[in-house]
Amino acid sequence: MTKKDIVARGIHALYAQDPQRADWLLWGRRVDPVSRRGFLKKSGLLAMTAAVGAQIPFWENMPGGLIPAALAASPEPFVIPGREGLRVLNDRPINAETPAHLLDDKITPASRMFVRNNGIPPVEASVDPATWSLEVAGESCQNPMQFTIAELKARFAHHTYQLQIECGGNGRAEFNPPATGNQWSTGAVACPSFTGVRLRDVLEACGIKEDAVYVGYYGADTHLSGDPTKVVISRGVPMAKALRDETLIAWAMNGDDIPALNGYPLRLVAGGWPGSVSGKWLKKIVIRNKEHDGAKMTGHSYRVPCAPVAPGTEVPKENMCVIESMPVKSLITFPQSGITHPQADAFSVRGHAWAGDLTVEAVFVSIDFGATWQQAALTRPANPIAWQHWYAELRFPMKGYFEVWARAVDSQGRSQPMVLPAWNPRGYLNNACHRIAVKAV
Template sequence: MLGPFARGQGATAGSIPGKPDLRVLSERPLNAETPAHLLDDAVTPAARMFVRNNGMPPDTRGIDRLEWTLELAGESCVRPTRLTLRQLQERFEHQTLQLQLECGGNGRSEFSPSVPGNPWTTGAVACPRWTGVRLRDVLDYCGVADDAVYVAYESADTHLSGDPERQPISRGVPVAKALEPESLVAWAMNGAPLEPLHGFPLRLVIGGWSGSVSGKWLTRILVRDRVHDGAKMGGQSYRVPCSPVAPGATVSDGNMCIIGSMLVKSLITFPESGACRTFGEAILVRGHAWAGDLGVRDVFTSIDYGATWQHTVLRPPANRLAWQQWSTWVAPPEPGYYEVWARAVDDNGVSQPVVMPAWNPRGYLNNACHRIALSVT
C-alpha cells in the first residue's frame, strides 16, 4: 500500500492570507505546511513558505520597523547594548544569502508508533533569500567573552497561556555556529520586508539547523556562559535519544541530546504525486536536496522500489547552506503504476535511509527517502 508521503496526504488546505495553498496543521498556535509540488521554485516565495509557531505572534501592525530595538546581553556579552533596526542597517555590512530552513519535526507523521506534535509530512522546509547582517558582526560589536558557550534569542511572541512571564520558545546554538558567516540577523526575505508570520520586522536565520533556532520577532540576543536554558531547550524538546532506542520506548530527559545539524534529505517537487503520463515518453523528475551543515554529493532516483538507482544531474548550491536542485528523466518500461523514489548522499558519503530512520519520542529528524506516485498509460 502506498504510504502517506507518496499519496501526498495531510491536513486540508486552510485560509491563511497570502498562503492559500498551505495545509493548516493547527490553528493555535498556527502551523501550516506546503505540499511538495508547490516547493518547485529554486527560491521559495513567501506565499509557499511553511508557517511554524510555538506561541502567538505579536501584533506589529503600524509599528515603525526601523525603530524596532534589539538588546544584546548575557553573562558573556562584554558590552551589553541596544541597537535599533535602523542602526543595524547603518553600522554593519549587508548580506543576502539563500538559506534553507527546515522544522526539526518535518516528516513526523511517518513515525510508528505515532508521536505527539504537529503531523508534518514533507512541507516544513523552505529556501528563500534572506537579507540582513551577519550575526558574527553584531556579536563582535558587543564583544564575546572567552567563556562564551551559547548564543540564544528571545522574541516578542507570547505564550499560549497569555502569561507574560512565560516564553513560548527561546533557543540557541553553540558559539561556533553563531559565528559562521551564513548566520544572519535578517530584516528581509526575497527582497521585501519580512512578512508578519515570518518574523517582521527582525529575525535570526541559522541555516542548516532546526528552524527552531532561527528566532522570529527578535528582541534579545544573549551570549551565554552555559548551554542556554530557555523555553524549549530542556526536557525532550528538539532532542533525540543519545543512544538508539526501540520504537515506543520511554526515554528519560537525561538520555535525550540536543539536535544540531539537520540530516541529508531530498524532496521531489515535479511532477506532482499522482500524475499521469503517456507510455513511451521520458518523464522529467526534479527536486531539491540538502544536508544540514554539509553539502550534497549525489542524488539518485529509483522507479523499481529501490532495486536499482540512477544518478541525477545535481546543481551546486547558490551559497553554503542553500538547498541544491537536481533533475533527471525516467522511462518506465511498460504501462502501469510506479513510484519514484529520491535518495541524497551528503559530502561525507552518508545516504538517506530508504526506510524510516531511528524512532524517537518526539518524531524529529525523519530523513527517509521521499516517494511520489505515477500512473503510466
C-alpha cells in the same frame, strides 16, 4: 483494529495505529521482519492495483507498513490569506506546511514559505520597525548594547544568502508509534533569500568573553496562555554556529520585509539547523557561558536519544542530545504526485536536496521501490547552507503504477534511508526518501 475500521477510519489513522495490521486488513500483506518487504497474496495485489488504478510492476520490492504514495495525499482543511495552497495543521498557534509540488521554485517565495509558530505572533499593525530594538547581553557579553534596526543597517555590512530552513519535526507524520506534535509530512522546509547583518559582527561589537560557549535568543511572541511573564520559546546555538558567515540577523526575505508570520520585522537565521534556532520577532540575544537553558532547550524538546532506542521507548532526559545540523534530505517538487504519464514518453522529474551544514554530493532516483537507482544531475549550492537542485529523466519499462523515489547522499557519504529512520519520542529528523506516484498509461 477490525475490518470495520477500514470503513469508519481513514487510511492515515489505520497506518498510524498499526501499519502492519493495516497492511493485512487492506491488502492481505504480511511483512518479513528482517527484510521489511511486504508479501502480497494475489487477492491483495489485485486490491492494491485497484486502489492505485494500475498494475504495479515492482510490487515485490515495496516495503511493508508503507502507504502507497498515490493514497497518501491529505485534503487542505482551510487556508491562510496570502498562503493559498498551504496545508494548515494547527490554528493556535498557526502552523502550516507547503505541499511538495508548490516548492518547485529555486528560491522559495513568501507565498510558499511554511509557518511554524510556538506562540502568538505580534499583531503586525502594532509593529513599528522604526522603534523596534534589539538588546545584546548575557553573562559572557563584555559590553551589553541595544540597536534599532536603522542602527544595525548603518553600522554593519549587509549580506544576502539563500538559507535553507526546516522544522526539526518535518516528516513526523510517518513515525510509528505516533509522536506528539504537529503532524508534518514533507512541507515544513524552505530556502528563501535573507538579507541582514552577520550575527558575528554584532556579537564582536558588544564583546565576546573568553568563556562564551553559546548564544540564545528571545522573541516578542506571546505565550498561548496569554501570560506575559511566560517565555514561548528561547533556543540557541553554540558559538561556532553563531560565528559562521551565513548566520544572520535579518530584516528582509527575498528583497522585501520578512512576512509577519515568519518574524517581521527582525529575525535570527541559522540555516541548516532546526528552524527553531532561527528566532522570530527578535528582541534579545544573550551570549552564554553554558549551553542555553531557555524555553524548549531542555528536556525532550528538539532533542533525540543519544543512542538508538526501540520504538515506543521512554527515554530519560539525561539520555537526550540536542539536535544540531540537520540530516541529508531531498524532495521531489515536479511533477505532482498522482499524475498520469504516457508510458512511451520520457519522464522528467526534479527537486531539491540539502544536508544541514554540509553539501549534497549526489542524488539518485528509483522507479522500482529502491531495488535499482539512477543518478540525477545535481547543481552546486548558491552559497553554503542553500539547498541544491537536481534533475533526472526516466523511462517506465511498461504500463502500470510506479513510485518515483529520491535519495540524496551528503559530502560525508551519508545517505537518506529508504524508509523511516530511527524512532525518537518527539518524531524529529525523519529523512526517509521522498516518493511520488505515477500511473504510466
